[in-house]
Amino acid sequence: MAETTPSPPSAIARETLRQLAIRRIQPTPENFREVYHEIAGSQPEDNFPERSLRQIAAALPRITPAQLRLARQFEAACSERHWQGFRQQLLSLFAEQAGEELAWGTLVRELTSQLERQHHGLGRFAKQEALQRVLDGSSNDNRLLFSRLQGLARGWGTQPSVPGSASDNGASAPAAQSELSQWRKVLAEILENAIGMLLVDAPELAAEASALARLLKGDGPEDPEAFSIRLRQFAYKLQWVAQDQGYIRQALLNLLQLIVENISEIVLEDQYLHGQMSVLGELFSRPLDKPLLEELGERLRDVIYKQGTLKRSLADAQQRLRDMLASFVGQLGEFAESTGAYHGKVSAFAEKIAQAKNLHELAGLVDDIARETRNVEYSARRSHQELLDLRTAVDQANREINRLETELEEASELVRHDPLTGTLNRKGLDEILARESARMQRRNSRLCLAMLDVDDFKKLNDSFGHTTGDDALRHLATVIRDNIRPQDSAGRFGGEEFLVLLPDTGQDEAAIAIQRLQRELTRRIFMRDNQRLLITFSAGVTEVRAGEEIQQAVIRADQAMYRAKRAGKNRVESG
Template sequence: MPPASNPTELARETLKQLAARRIAPTPENYQRIYRELAGTAPETAAAEGVEENLARILESLGSQLPAQAPRLRQLAQAVEARDWETFGSTLGSLVKPQEEAPANWAEIIRELIRQWDLKQLGLTTPRKKEALERVLINFGRNPTVLAQKLAALTRVWAEGASGPSDIKLAPPIPEVPIDRRGAPINVPLVEELPALLAELLAQALREGVLPRLGHVPRLAAQAERLAEQARNARTPEDFAILSQALRQFWIQLELQTEAEAGVLDGLMRLLRLVIENISELLLDDQWLRGQLTVVQDIISRPLNARVIADAEKRFKEVIFKQGTLKHSLNEAKTTLKNLVTVFIERITEMSESTGGYRKKIERYTEILSGTEDLPTLNQILQDILADTRSMHLDMVRSHDELVAARQQVEAAEARIKQLEAELGEISELVYQDYLTGTLNRRGLEDAFEREFARAERHGLPVSIALLDVDHFKRLNDTYGHEAGDQALVHLAKVVKDILRPTDVVARYGGEEFVIILPDTTAEDAVKIMTRLQRNLTKHFFLHDNQRILITFSAGVAQREGRESAESMIARADEALYRAKQAGRNRVFLAKPLQSSAG
């Protein structure tokens, strides 16, 4: 073996040779083997300061071999003090061959896995992972000691403690928790944690669970007792009893929740059947049909308290106005019925009067045929004239009354038509999109008819934009459907604030909106939508104090000739698809009508 030149390597090899040759570790033997390995004379070795190098080497080995650090430190101190007797005894114990049995790693790993899977009081999987990592970091270099510490760790887990009590580890550097503003949070002492957790549990039961059990007095009383029991818990025995009671309570609560969910589903199904039945029975009552449409739309989706509250508020307004108008409408119809009754009575009176006059004429005819007396004939003539004059007056009076009745009937009919028109206009409130306040499909159809007629009358261009929110499904999945609804409300508000008063905004379905831009060419419409995109990026959507950027893609189409609204939307939808494919947050112009048709 070639001689070593590094003093550290020489000293390490010297110790190995002493142990291998079973030579007493005296200073003389150490110097002799050291000189032999170094190939130097005795005086040269002494000059190099063997003792100093040996002490330094022993200290270095202590940092590399933590398990042997105490004995190596004793060796270094013995060298510095020239206490060769202590040095020899310590070195002998250090190099003494180990007679301990090898560790049974199969059994250690099997027990470790079994304890890892078991559920112990006060031990969570993250805490087990932390304890295991600390053992591996501190004792991973010494398999014998590692086996001992892992066995001790599994024993501690089996006893239900929180970590290896017999394992002495370097304490971790404490981390001071901070809040969102960066301010430090006061952390309670370990001995204060049980009382604090008990108080938090009691507060959760009283403020989070108890208010939702008002309709179940039995569970409400049980939750109140558990809250009081949690607040008074201090010892492990108290917490064990509380844990058992809580398990039983959660089982009962879960059963109650399942029962209520079944009742709610049954009521929803029953409500759907009732609405479908009413819709089938309705013939031409558009006022009620519109309200039923809104209810069907609400119950077809996951229930949302805010949406239901908005619909309820709008229904109350519509129902109040409808009630007022229907009262006037009923009064007008009653007046009309009375006028028709008067009309019939007058016709009947005229018929009776005419019948009586005919009978008188017949009687006068019989008298005339049987008499030749001039005075009698003169009297008959006077009676006939008097009856004729009376019948004429009756006819004139009846005619005047019938004319007045007809005028009243016409006025009543006009009033009815006016009230029905007002009632229809009020009912249109139900057809607005209940979430965003924009027009819905029916309102959009009316707006198309109005704007198309205006454009044709004045020869002006009209364009539309079909926009769709980018990654809307991801937003719903990440933050929830309520956040998605709020994002649509935010988008509709920004659009209304930016666009002109003459522009029309309608919710086309889901996260899609149609914007009608009167007196606007396609090129100007693209500029308007691009400006709208820029403004939307400046107005962040806030959800739980978190700023979320919302973007949209859009397709723009200008009406060609007497093109239908369906055709324009189809061309804009094709342009919208190309905008999505190009990377989203873009505005694309639709292809010409002939090109898109071809």
């Protein structure tokens, strides 16, 4: 029935229509196609949806080189315009993709393991840099990138490992430059802001945190290996500081608890309370360290105990003295009474003598008078002896009170503060001088001393009285305290002389700081009975030299201060 010679498609189409009519088959496109192929003797083929496929091809992403290549291959497959060609193109594309994916997985695994291995003479950062170079130089061509990375992994694989080495502890290297620089930025911020803020009491470490942060900024450290070692050392030190801070916090809490527990034991007279509170003030005003805290705890414990005991003894001694004086006054009263009665009796006897009529009467009266006189004499002797005893006892009690008061003063002295001005006393100054100079030598840092002496203080005392002089000293101490930094210290060196310690400060800066203090003193006028009194001081500033005894620096500051006096007062001399 079918013709074997090929007929033109239009003839086949006509015959198809005829057959459809004869066989009473509906002329749908599917039926037409089936009968058409039957007549033409060919295989029916699915329609090729070229328009739809081209729409898909147009929507394919073309951002990366790989996406672009895929889109082009898809378009080429569409151009074949029949399923066979399209099928072939797609199959080869998928085969290629699958083949590449498999190899990439293996390659990435190999690269990761080589990166984590510790090689002789080949550091982690050197490997990361080599990887970065390859990534930067071959990102447009996947095949080239693949083969270069393979070469890199192979090359590292031939390098000898460090025997028994574990893989590096650091985080996996970020593959892309942008990621790496992101990490650097975050780390720099942590170092500079978060960690830096926590290190106010460890300025050297804070400076190191800033230095490391600076190295991380921009293109990153020039020598990554050296940077890594430095960062690790910084981390160790940071750990120590954190441990110290924990310890200090605990010790502070214990100290506060101790004060609160014992405050009721302390008699709240100004001087004592002032001393105790000064210790706390000092504690909070300078950088804390373990030895300082331990020492303060010990000292405070001793002072509290000693003051409690002494106060009790003093109160006993005072009570005894009061009792003795009461008894003394009683004796005096008795004596006065007995002598008063005697005088009355003597007047009565005088009257009786005047009225006596005979010697017998008089002899009786003389006997009476002699008896009364003896009584008074006895009473007077007894009172005299009792008074002597009382006096001895009072002297003893006085001596006891003096002794106790001296001891009490010494106990207050232990608190190391001058009761008049509230600044450190000489003992406190000696201790702080020793500590600051040791710290300076240990840390190789700078330390300056300033000796301040009030100008014409004698004239002030003479003109306005000693009390005004005392008030002026208190005023100066307040101005000093309000204007020095928390890490500075000030103490009363002698009568109207004050010593200021300025750690981590050079001589010129110290001189500027003391001049600022002079201006402030002039600004904050000292008032006395609504009268404005100008107080000024002369000062000598010096820097403590490495290796010298701190007392030498104190002498130098003193000499510089005298130069300032000779040069006209109210000025600062350095030396």
